[in-house]
Amino acid sequence: MSREVLPGQSSPLGATPGGRGVNFAVFSESATRVELCLFDGANREERIRLFREPAGVWHGYVPGVAIGQRYGYRVHGPYDPQHGERHNPAKLLVDPYARALDGPCGCGPELHGYTVGHPELDLSWDHRDSAPQVPKGIVLEPGWGIGPDPRPHTSWADTVIYEAHVKGLTMLHPGVPPELRGTYLGLASPAVIEHLLSLGVTALELLPVAQSAAEPHLAPHGLSNYWGYSPLVFGAPDGRFASGWDGRQVREFQTMVRELHAAGIEVLLDVVYNHTVEGNQLGPTVSLRGFDNAAYYHLAGDDPRHYVDFTGCGNTINGVHPRAWQLILDSLRRWVTDFHVDGFRFDLAPAMLRDAEGRLQRGLLNAMEQDPTLGKVKLIAEPWDAGYGGYLVGGFGPRWGEWNGPYRDCVRRFWRGDPVRGELASRLAGSSDVFGGPESSVNFVTCHDGFTLRDLVSYDHKHNEANGEENRDGTDANYSCNWGEEGPTADPERRARRLRLMRCMLATLAVSQGVPMLSHGDELGRTQQGNNNAYCQDGPLSWVAWDPDDAEAQELLAFAREAFALRRREPGLRRREHFHGRTLAEGPKDVSWVRPDGAEFEPHDWEHNERRALGMLIPEAAIDAVDPLGNPLLGSTLLVLFNGELEPQPFRYPQGPPGSWEVALATDPAEPGGFGLELPGHSVIVLRWQAGGA
Helix, strand or coil, rough: CCCCEECCCCCCCCEEEECEEEEEECCCCCEEEEEEEEECCCEEEEEEEECCCCCCEEEEEEECCCCEEEEEEEEECCEEHHHHCCCHHHHHHHCCCCCCEEEEEEEHHHEEEECCCCCCCCCEEEEECCCCCCCEECCCCCCCCCCCCCCCCCCCCCCCCCCCHHHHHHHHEEEEEECCCCCHHHHCCHHHHHHHHCCCCCEEECCCCCCECHHHHHHHHCCCCCCCCCEEEEEEEEECCCCCCHHHHHHHHHHHHHHHHHHHEEEEEEEEECCCCCCCCEEECHHHHHHHHHHHCECCCCCCCCCCCCCCCCCCEEECCHHHHHHHHHCCCHHHHHHCCCCECCCHHHHHEECCCEECCCHHHHHHHHCCCCCCCCCEEEEEEECCCEEECCCCCCCCCCECCHHHHHHHHHCCCCHHHHHHHHHHCCCCCCCHHHHEEECCCCCCCCCCCCHHHHCCCCCCCHCCCCCCCCCCCCCCCCCCCCCCCHHHHHHHHHHHHHHHHHHHHHHCCCCCEEEHHHHHHCCCCCCCHHCCCCCCCCCCCCCCHHHHHHHHHHHHHHHHHHHHHHHHHHCCCCCCCCHHHHHHCEEECCCCCCCCCHHHHHHHHCCCEEEEEECCCCCEEEEECCEEEEEEEEEEEECCCCEEEEEEEECCCCCEEEEEEECCCCCCCCCEEECCEEEEEEEEECCCCC
């Protein structure tokens, strides 16, 4: 006896409970028939044919279906890879709009549409039923369901971002209950929140938490896609980080957000809308490819068997197609409305804007900026991809924050000894040569991709052998220095130098104009043993080590807390507009650059970049508060001194009114004298002006 099905609603897409049943709706313009597949507790499958409307949405209202029902789809239509068509009812497909999945998708060989030889023409794999291996969607109630949740709404100027992996941050933390380690709830534990608050973190940016899967080539090596930059469903929380796969990943994610918000910490998500786990023409068919290959992906015009690849991951989402565009926007809105997320960082952002010829189209960005829901949250671009002309730093406009790649490279180069003093000044002041305002500049020295902070000062070369690609993967442009010995060292002088340089880079980040971003564990000196592409390393190599007996780690942590506490106290370090470059003689309203002799930099001084010492004089700035008489409160005048040399550097104070300088932050001890001080080699000293002294 077949189940009754009624014509449903074409919107919203996905599985939507209502009345005494559920409305199912999916898009496929090129299909000839779509079957909804319902699974019972014994994994027996019931197939129900859906209705089609002219716009290509297939829908049906199924009475008697309840919350918790597991489901998928089979899509009939032409299988003609040479013309870009890949329909195949032998493949159970995951709903692109699923709210949760009932298990992981390994994407192993049994899901591939190929064998050796002519992969797109040999159907020996394609006619195998994939239902036992493909995860099923779970019907769940939409919306936020766990009570009040006041959002922090932190301004860009006051934001300090902490980039972290859910499992990597919590798996070894002794303060997280063992049963919660590696999970959303572990991330929301008091011990983790206390650590974030002690660093002055205002926003936690999570590596991808949308449901992902591992690429097939990793399984033979015993590896998986730990980072999660291999999406399967854009709007469903990844069950890897939950206590079960029965839909509880939704509530546990919401609980995590609520607890972080209660502590004043925003939640930002790293999202991947540039490619999916289905990969190139040899990859598995598990979702979008089987629904409508040409609508969801860019296909090569001269040979539609193949995919246009602006990502280096095998395919590129067709972000200019209306339905792909809709999928992106709908999933973003779901994260904001159902999960109360505060913003997004878009991986390889230019790729999702390209048409099939590689031309960049701004329509999707405009839609995000103007959307009533998305227009209220933080939007951050990784402003580069693997396509031609894809380095777009500074190209996303004032509404966007952007990862400042030039900042990362310049700070690394300065502290390893490269002649970049002039560029460093621009980076410290908010990169006005790149961005319209400092709040667009997301400053970072390290992130998940590349060396950790400790590895920057411990390795000259990458060491990615554990990834199974003979050390070919990962960038060679690390701008690192091992200071005489590759890897760990027992030499006390070398250890001290490395620790000093880590303090210098943390201090530089804390005093730079813009929005700082820390990578998890850098404040503890975390190492990946020289691996700069640990995307597939789900183990201690990638997890943050929490060792209270590690004296170096505790010393570095104490310094990081001190540096970002200074940033929090001093509004001059958190300007909302660029400095205008006035000289000392023109007035104390903007930054001034000071030479070691106390004089202001002249234009010709910037030509001598081989010298690596400079001072940044920041006049007092108004605080967003007033005294009892209504006068604006002022922060301190600051003098930030940098010495990138190995040897100490004498530094005279610039002339000013009566007063004295006191040390507010120092990477190494320094005693201010009456007229100046001696900067230790490789050091950052922040001085605060005390008016009226001798």
